[in-house]
Amino acid sequence: MAVGIDQYGLGPLGLSPQALLRWAIDHGADGVQFSGLEPEWRARIDAAYLDDLRALAEGARLYLEWGGAGHIPRDMTTWAHRDLFDENRTVAVEAARLGARVVRSCSGGLMRWDAAAPQTEILLRDTARALRAQREMLRDHGVVLAIELHFEFTTHELLRLFEMCEAEPDDWVGVVLDTMNVLTMLEDPLRATDRILPWVVATHVKDGGLRVAGDDLETFPTAVGEGVVDLPAVVGRVAASGRAIHLSVEDHGGVLRLPVGEPRFLAEFPDLTADERAALEMVARQAERAGCVATDRDRWPEVCEARMIRDLAALRAIVAGVEAA
Template sequence: MRIGVDGSKIPHEATDTPFQILDKAKNYGLEGVYFRTILDVSPTLDHGLLAEVRAHADDLGLYLQMGLAKVNPYAAAEAPAVRRLGDGDYTRGMVKMIEAASQGAGVTDLWVACANYQKGLPGYHVFDRFRTDAPWADQLVAIEKFLKLLAPTAREHGIHMNIETHEEITSYEVVRLVEAVGPDTVGVTFDCANVVVRGEDPVAAARRVAPYTRATHLRDFVLGEQDGTFGRVFATIGQGVIDWDAVISILHAANPELPLSIENAGPTLHLPIGLDDPVWTALHPDLDPAEVTEIRRLATAYARQTAAGERPSIDTVRATEYNGEKMVLESADFLRSTLNRLGLRSFETAH
């Protein structure tokens, strides 16, 4: 289990090339980069450039993963670059991205997601799950149809489209999509901090998705109220409430070579979790009372530690100035020590 970083979140200048981002990851002592989309590497899908990036990653001894785009037709308008690649056909644009990843970069594990986070919208409307013009059940049907449309191309090129457990979708729904389309072409990108927003315990969610997980977005979180609303705030890995021994052990048992990609993010975002709201719970038919109880337990334990002065309050966490480099390095150190302690890998140095 090599430790790497999300290529869109590693601290870098907007003008940095993919080569410079790989170099930075190596200098941080990391072992791979998960570029969010292949368009971040080459907006024109230049096969020659992609091959050079692949060779550079290999020379540095880094794993290399990339991504495609959203696989929800209801969100296709939010990715105009993909449609342009296909000369007006979003599907053709995605096919060209799959072909370029396979033939140019030699990358066969590709991130996909089902919606964007709608920054700036109020309350639950930050999640496409709560759209009223396109009910979530209709979106899931459309997502499955679109994945099945892409599946023959994925199969031809030996790639997996790895659906992220993003904030709008439950792990139950992700697993159903994998099994409906076929695990030979669809897998999971497990983001262990997103599942709690859908009322899921990260450990239980890890058990659900582990058999299909081929990529990760790892970050931690704390839970608490802000302005009377219960929700999640990101934290450095090991400084939140996730039981990392359990999560890592579950993932390792299913895939001992699974890359562990840190997705660092600032702590200012407080996303609502409506465990006591009938409007919210009505859109979560798979909600497990045992997992809801565990989320409440985690929040109560953290509040107790805060009151005892053992942990910073959620207000303090949110007010802490974001330092991406510090978050990446501290997260990587924690993951190394966890792997060491669990006897899953041995590291000679901290970096």
Template sequence: MSGLKDLKLGLFSYSYRMAFGAHDVKPRQPMNLFEHMEHVHDLGFDGIQIDLTHLTSHDPAYLKDVRSAAAERNLFVEYGSAYVTADTIVQELHVASLLGAPLMRTFMGFSRFERGTDVAEETTRAVALLRSVAPQAADLGIRIALENHCDATTPELLEVIERIDSPTVGVCVDLGNFMIHLENPVAAVRQLAPYIINTHFKDYAMKMENWGFKSYGVALGEGVIDLKAVLDVLVGEAHLDRIMLEIVSEPQASETETLALEEANVQRSYRFAREVLGIGTG
């Protein structure tokens, strides 16, 4: 695949969500963002996407310290903000700007599977809001990547992006989230290719439970997603110059086992991305 060797490889900090302790697991000694950047650099990644919950402050001095720490380690920075709301999105764009991030990922954030959710109303709200803030984002030199976040289906997301009709707003494709809607990630990425500007590149496995099926995160190459076919589209049709990994691990019986699995999955995924997929080997 042409272009693979020149790709940059990044890691979304949510890949260490359990080590950070900002989500569903609370370790006794949580990781902080500066430790995370040092670790990601030592592993060999080229950049990071910072989850908003892993920032301890929005104080400009703190954000500039984060930016400087990333620059010292030659890590590119992206910002992973929350879902789209009128109350927060402009502030989040300024956080991204202070971090030196040229890209901010967001999502619509509605609960599709709750009774009473009006999908058309939610997507129309997102279109209006993102269309209104696109000029401010452009002035800051930031592109907004709207993720498929278990809310909109691929056709719905495609319609939203086309209605916004701005080069500032594109798509972040999360390969695992497509499976929540029983969509084929390869086919979905092909549909969205003209608008893809960011990735949560991951692998998911599936298994049957008594109540139905479960999809869950695993290390790259250990799930059911055709990662080589997806990468072919991302490079050949979306023309990306960087791939952002998001490696999601399952909590285990103990804190020690949980953190060990999370670390192992990231490291195995890094090796698979470099050695098997050939990302950034030039």
């Protein structure tokens, strides 16, 4: 299994796309997933730039996965409607030129934390309508719009979304499995993986912790192997799928509070069963026993490079163990 990096973890270094590929080469990574380019670099993107990037990747036998797409057709602050077709077509064209099949999509919303946000079912219908309109465009460019398991939709909701889109796995829409973000969406990582695995086309392999904070919960990333996500089991399931799914390390600082003590917030997760909530409580106890520690977001720029190097080594060891089993 190919083990590479996601761009976000090294974001504070301000690397150009070419410099990021060279970092991957220098540190033995097998590829790079681009989360999306900063305006400074996006302004420089043209056919020649993409051709040079592809040549560098192919010369080093790196996989490339592109980013910059969105799926919820709303401004995620004002909730006003917006058209994503042209924006997504642009990144689909870029991905095709790069020879990248995967285009990562993230709309970046924390709508369950915002009482003013539209109901999730409304956003699901909006998203399904927008995605159906992009289906043939994505097929024409030979790319898969890969919706990250971020803080927008749970795996349960994504399965309903794909049904609303009349989509099938391994076609034009899929999922970036973020192994830690699912905790923030009140999903057990193994159960979430099992639910969504047929749709997974890319990954953010990220470890993390879950802890009790008064009446609430908090989630946070950790270095690979130092959290409570059962990464050997998750990687084993991905490997057993028999599909060429790349493992891209993602890591960052910060803590996110989940106000589960508020009935309004908890009601935003209607698919959460008592059994899975009990499993999450067990994970929180495990994190407490293990002494999982969060990294302050402000400290991330000074530790990001060393941590990503450690993460790569730890994930390679996990993969070696899975492949040897």
